[in-house]
Amino acid sequence: MKKINQYCILMISLLVVSCNNPDKEKEQTSSMPIYEDIPYLQDYSIKYNWTQDQDISKVYMDRNGVIQVLSTDGLLRTHDGQFLYPGTLLKDKTYRPLTDKQISGLTLYENQFVYLDDKAVFSNAWAGSLYLSHNLPKAHILAAGSNFDFLISDGKSLQFLSKDKAPWEGAIDDRLLDIRYHADQKTFWILGAHSISSFDATTSTLKTTQQEQQLTALALQGDHLVIGTSNGYFELNPKTVTKVGPLQNKLPVTDITYIETIDDHLWFGSSEGAFKLRDDGKFDYYYGKRWLPNNHVKHISKGNDNSILILTDTGLGQIVFEEMTLFDKAEYYEKQVRDRHIRLGFNASLVDMDNGNIDTGRLSDSDNDGLWTTMYLAGEVFRYAVTQSDDALQNCRESMEAMERLFSINPVPGFPSRSFERSGYIEKLHDPDRWQHSNDPEWDWKSTTSSDEAIGHIFAYGVMAELMDNDLKDRAITLIDTLMSHIVRNDLYMVDYDGKPTTWGKWNPDYVNARPKMVGDRKINSSNIIGMLQTAYHFTGKEKYKEKAFDLMNNHGYLENLMWPMKDVAPAPDDADDWSKMLSESWNHSDDEMYFVGYWGLYNYAFNDTLKTKFKASILDHWEIERPEKEGAWNIMTALTGTSEFDLDEAVWYLKEHPMDMVSWDVKNSHRKDLDFIAPNFREQTTKEVLPPDERKIQRHNGNMFRLDKIGNDGGEEYSAGDIWLLPYWMGRYLGVISEPQPLD
Structure with a gap:
């Protein structure tokens, strides 16, 4: 969204190493794009809050980088x-004499601050020599021209002031709002x-043209005037003062409060x-609050450091544009993850924060501690495989210890x-009913583990077993065998402390095939369990895993299930059971996550080439x-198949557009007039095109x-960022579709 798309996609030949047989390298060659x-x-x-009762109206940055706000x-x-x-x-007490003046106007001239008070236009620049007296004691509108010319107004009358031109006074029968100089x-x-109205500073000529609309803002862009209203904006030809084109109101917000032209782009403030x-x-x-202290915009200007200063009624938002690579990000x-998102080795969220203050939060447990951590862990394994970083290796060790425990x-x-x-915190933890006491009186554990966690475990351990050449490889294989032995031993269920299957840990045909074919759980559970069994067989060599997988595919329709076209996933029919209806009320995006993390084992460890082609x-x-979702992780994960088409440009868009600020600020887009909304649908897609990540809520x-x-x-x-951003980035680096950082030529 707000970044310059300075990337190119180079087509080169990549050698794709088969994970199906470690001794068989360079199995296939495919032409893949590289970012x-x-x-x-x-x-x-960077936000600056204002909590006082005084109104604030203007903000500028001078050539020295000093920011001043007029109140x-x-x-x-x-x-x-x-x-x-x-x-x-x-x-601002920097210059004591200014604190005694009734300053009512502020602008820049030659990148220096110029002030307006009840007596004069003046400045501290140019050795304080600029001082032009006026006789509009209530003047508050100030615009700088050229050659130290200024036009001021009290909202009704006008006065022209100049160092070397004759002064001029006049009035307009209207309530004046702003002045700009061309x-x-x-x-x-x-x-x-x-x-x-226009005032010719050379001839001291004032001309006025009445307009029908209620006008709110004015800017100059090229040879046109841009006029804001409460219902959009329009452009005027300054020579004829006639409209150029229709009223533009297909905007995020039509209630325009300010307009500014910055680097040939129009910036709009609104309510x-x-x-x-x-x-x-x-x-x-x-x-x-991801961007602004408040949404009511009063003024916009450009900083001399290329930042954009957006003043709201409760403070200033300085939008900084910093040059970086994806690697820098x-x-x-x-650092963000290690600084405040590691809980006992888990990849965790910071919660209970006070209005975005990251120093007030606490680390929270989650139903999906296992899943979020395995996704972070896999990302760190990819990072280690690419960089051989000791830091990445240590991160892997610490998270692996949590997973083993x-x-x-x-x-x-x-x-x-x-x-x-x-122990001792069950009542205070997330989902206290799921917590159980361990044999160690110092610790409690959380039960009811679901299929989300199971597939995450197998994904991360498969990546670790594939790419590590140290003790972590053997430890990963041990956990693969441990989990899959439990599942196979318990007739393809995960069985909890009470001897009963957990609600979601079910891959048995009696459960899976009880769902109608169009219900997503039938497809996802089949896809996941085959990938899990293949992974277990690949690394342990135990025939029980291979035999179980082929039994499911040949005798229980699991291959047909997992090959069911995605376009045919739909709500259960009217005669289906209530559970199937509940499962298929709408598209399940958690299933998407489970599918794609499971594809590592489904594709890479396919039992034979025929299955691999099908998968x-x-x-x-x-x-x-x-x-349509332009999901960074899904596009990058699709690249593991060696396909040359997986929307790398959209994956890079996702990585670039993801906000640096990962606080769960409120966002609102349903009011926007610039979006193309579509009819309600099964996938719950609301607009024709997906919004950039930094305009949406933070989400996994x-x-x-x-x-x-x-x-x-x-x-x-x-x-x-461990699971949300680092996983797709480092997987892209490992797969070779994202290059190492390059200098800008």
């Missing part, structure tokens, strides 16, 4: 403030609530955030707990229906990427 990781512009926000009580300046750590706006025309343009018009006619939308996220902390042989925590077709069929890969709003618990949680 060259050159620097691009990554945006993030009804004088000048303010920024204090502290960095990414994720908001600063504040404080009374340097090429040497003309000041004056916006009224219902009029557009619900800010947005920029891109070259492709679409918009970059900055809404909510990965290094930031690696999931098996040993409960009394059920081969059963992985959902999580564990020190590839099934994966590509799934990828095809997922394409198991969420609906077309969800438009998230309201509630604003700033109360920070997600970990």
Whole structure:
């Protein structure tokens, strides 16, 4: 969205190593695209809050990098403030004489601050020599021209001030809102609530043209005037003061409060955030506390460091554009995870935060501690395989210790707990009813483990066993065998402490084939268990796994189940059982996650080439229906099949567009007028095109990427990048479809 797409896709030949037989290298060659990781512009926000009663109206940055904000009580300046750590706006006491003046206007001239008070236009620049007296004591609108020319207004009257030209005074029968200067025309343009006027600074000529609409904002772009209204904007030809084209209201928000032209792009302020018009006619939308202290935008200006200053009624959002590569972003996220998202080796979320303050949060347990951690663990294994990083290896060891303890902390042989925590906190933990006491009085463990965790375990251990050449390889194989022995021994169920199968840990044909063919659980459970059994056989060589897999495929229809076309996944028929109906009320995005992490074992460890070809077709069929989501992980994971078409450009788009700020701020998009909405549907796709990740809620890969709003618990949680971003990035690096960082030529 808000980044410069400075990447190229190079077509080169890659040698794809077969995971089916470690001794058989270079099994197939395919032409695959490669993203060259050159620097691009990554945006993030530094916020400065304002909690006082005084109104704030203007913000500028001068040539020295100083930011000043105009308030009804004088000048303010920024204090502290960095990414994720908001600063504040404080009374500017830097220059004592200014604190005694009734400053009502602020602008820049030659990149220096110029002020307006009840007596004069003046500045501290140019050795303080600029001082032009006026006789509009209530003047508050100020615009700078050329050669130290200025036009001011009190909302009704106008006064022209200049160092070397004769002064001029006049008035317009309208409520004046803003003044802009067009340097090429040497003309000041004056916006009224219902009029557009021009003042020729050379001839001191004032002309006024009445307008029908209620006008709210004015900007200059090239040879046109851009006029904002409460229902969009339109353009005027300044020579004829006539409209150029129709009213534009296919916008994120039509209630325009401010317009500014920055680097030939139009930036709009509104009552619900800010947005920029891109070259492709679409918009970059900055809404909510991810970007701004408040959504009501008062003023927009450009910083001399290429940042964008967006002033709201409760503070300033400074949108910073920093040059970085995907590798640079990965290094930031690696630190984010290790700094505040590791709980006992698990990849965890930070919750109970106070309004986005990451230093106030606590690490939380989760139903899916095993799944989120295995996805992070697999990413770190890929990172180690690519870089041989000692840090990545140590991260793998620490997370692997947590995964091993999931098996040993409960009394059920081969059963992985959902999580564990020190005893005495069950009532305070997530889902307290699922927690059980262990034999160690110091620790409790979480039961009812689901199929989500199981497939995550096998995925991560398969990656580790494949790519590690140290003790972690053997430990991973041990856990593969431990979990799969439990499942096979218990007739393809995961059996809990109470001797009963867990709600979701069921791969037995009696359960799977009880679902109608169009119900997703029939397909996903078949796909997952075959991939899990193949992985177990590949690394242990135990025939029981191979025999069970072929029994399921040949005698129970599991191959047919997993090959069921994705386009035919649908709601259960009216005569189906209630459980099947519940399972198929809408598209299950958690199933998508389970499918794709399971594809590592399904494709790489296929028992023979015939099956491998079928499995590839099934994966590509799934990828095809997922394409509208532009999901980074799904596109990268599809590349493991060696296909040359897997939407690498969309995967890179996902990685670039993902916000650096992973706090769960409220977002809202359902009100937007620039989106093409579609009719309600089974997949719960709301718009024709998916929004960029930094305009959506923060979510894991198991969420609906077309969800438009998230309201509630604003700033109360920070997600970990371990599973959300680092997994697809490092898998892309390992598969060779994302290059190492490259210098920008």
